[in-house]
Amino acid sequence: MTDTVTNNLKKLVILGGGTAGTMAANKLRKVLDKTEWHITVVDQDNRHIYQPGLLLMPFGVYQPDELVKEREHLFHKNIDVVLGEIDRVDAETNRVVLLNGRELTYDFLIIATGTSPRPDQTPGMDGAEWHKSIFDFFTLEGSLALREKLATWEGGKLVVHITEMPIKCPVAPLEFSFLADAFFEEKGMRDKVSITYVTPLEGAFTKPVASEYLGDMLENRHIAVEPDFMIESIDDERKVLISMDEREVPFDLLVTIPLNMGADYIARSGLGNELNYVPVDKQTLLSRKYDNVFAIGDASDIPASKAGSVAHFSIDLFADNFVDHVNGRQMTELFDGHANCFIESGHGKGLLIDFNYDTEPLPGTYPLAGIGPFSLLKETRINHWGKLGFRWAYWHMLLPGRPMPVSSLMSMAGKHQPTLTK
C-alpha cells in the first residue's frame, strides 16, 4: 500500500506479535474493514515460540524446530509486520518510537508485549552458575541448556523455585516438579535425587481446593515444599537460596522461575505499574488512563493467570468490544478472568483446571457436564493427550483466530465444590 492510501486509513498499531498480539491482529483483521483500517504489528524478532512446549523440552519431548515458526507467516493478509525494538510510546501524542528511529503514529494502540523472565533482578541468579547449575525453562535457550544438563546429571539436590508472583503459567513449576519426579524414576535414579519445591506462596498453588489437591500430589511424590519463601539472593559459590527472613535452601541443580516483568519500554513510557504491567479495566482491557490504548494477554495487570488460555478467552470477547469502542458504543462483552490449564503430572497423565476471577479451580468434567472428555483436578491419560494435541490447535486454530469449541466465559456446569480436609 502506498502512503497516500494508508494516510486516509485509521491506524491500529499492535505492539507484540506473540500469542495475544497474533490472535488479536487476525481476529480484528476479519472485523475491521480494510478500506477503513490499517493494521501494523511490531515485534522485536521473527521467531514465534510455542511456549507450553518449553516445559516439556528439557525432558526430551520436543525438538526446537517443533516449537518455533517464523512470526510473519502467522498473520492474515493486509497486516503489516514491522520488526524492530520499541524505544517508547508517547501516549499523549499517539506515537510509537522504535530504537532504529522509525516512528509509527496510531489512532488506537494495543499493547501485547507479554511478560519475560528477568534473572538479572535477583542477585546471584544470572552470574557464573547461570545455565551451569541454575536454569530457567521459559526461554528457548534455557530450556535447551536444561535438557543437556538433565541428560547427564547424576543426581543430588534438585530445587524447583518461584521468585515472585505473578508468573507466566503459574502451574508450570508444579508440572516441572511432577515431570522431574517421573523422569528420574523412569531413568532408575529417583533414589539419587531429592526434590524441593520452593515457593513464595503459602502452599502448592494460589487457590485452596487446588492447593490441597496439588499439595497431596507433591507429598505422594516425596517432593518437599518450602512455603512463604521470598528470595533475597542466591549465593552461587555455596549454592544456596537465601530468603528475606534469612532461611537457606541448598541446591545442586536449581530450576528457577525468575521474576517476571513486562517490557522495559512500558516503564520508559510511563505506562506501567511496578512490574511494568499496564493498568487496565479487568473486564474490557481498556487502559485506565488512555481511552485509545488497550493491553491484552500477559502485558496487562488483570488479576488473572498469565497464560495463553486467558489471552485466548479474553481476546474472543475483545474483538467485539474493540469494534464497539472505536464506534463510540459501550463495550458489552465483559471478561470474567476465565483460565483453563492442563497440568502434566508425569507417566503420561495430566490434570486440567478451569477457573476465573471469582471461582477457584474445582473438580468435575470439562467442557461438557458429566461427559468431559476432560476431567478437572484429576489425573487422566485423556488430559495428557489433550495437552499434547493442543499444540496443533494452537498453530492452526488459535493463532489464526478460528473459533474453538469451548466457551469464552467460565461455566459452573460440570463442577462441584468439595469439602476441604485440612
Add this chain to the structure above:
Amino acid sequence: MPVAELAGRQVHVNEEGFLTEFDEWDKELAKVLATNIGIEMTDEHWKLIEWLREDFKAQGETATTRRLQTAGGFAVKDQFSLFPKKPGKKMSYIAGLPKPHGCV
C-alpha cells in the same frame, strides 16, 4: 459475611478474619488485630500500615510487598523483619484491607 466482636464493637470480617469494610477500621482496632497475630505495633509498623491504607484509597487494591518497596520506599527485607514470615498477609490483616493480589 460473618460479624466479629473486636475492641468492644461489631465489625464485618471474611472467613479468614480480614475486615471487609474499609471504614470500620481505626488504629485502636488495628492494635487488637496486631495482638491477635503476635505483633506489637511500633512507629515503624504504623508507617507501613498507614501507607497501605492511603494507597488502597487511591488504587482500590492492596499494595504488594513489591509495590510497598518501589512506590512506598519500604524495603522488602524490612517488611519481613517487622511482620515476620508473611508480611503481605499480616500487614493487610492489620490494615483492615483485602490480601494483596499476585496470588493468581
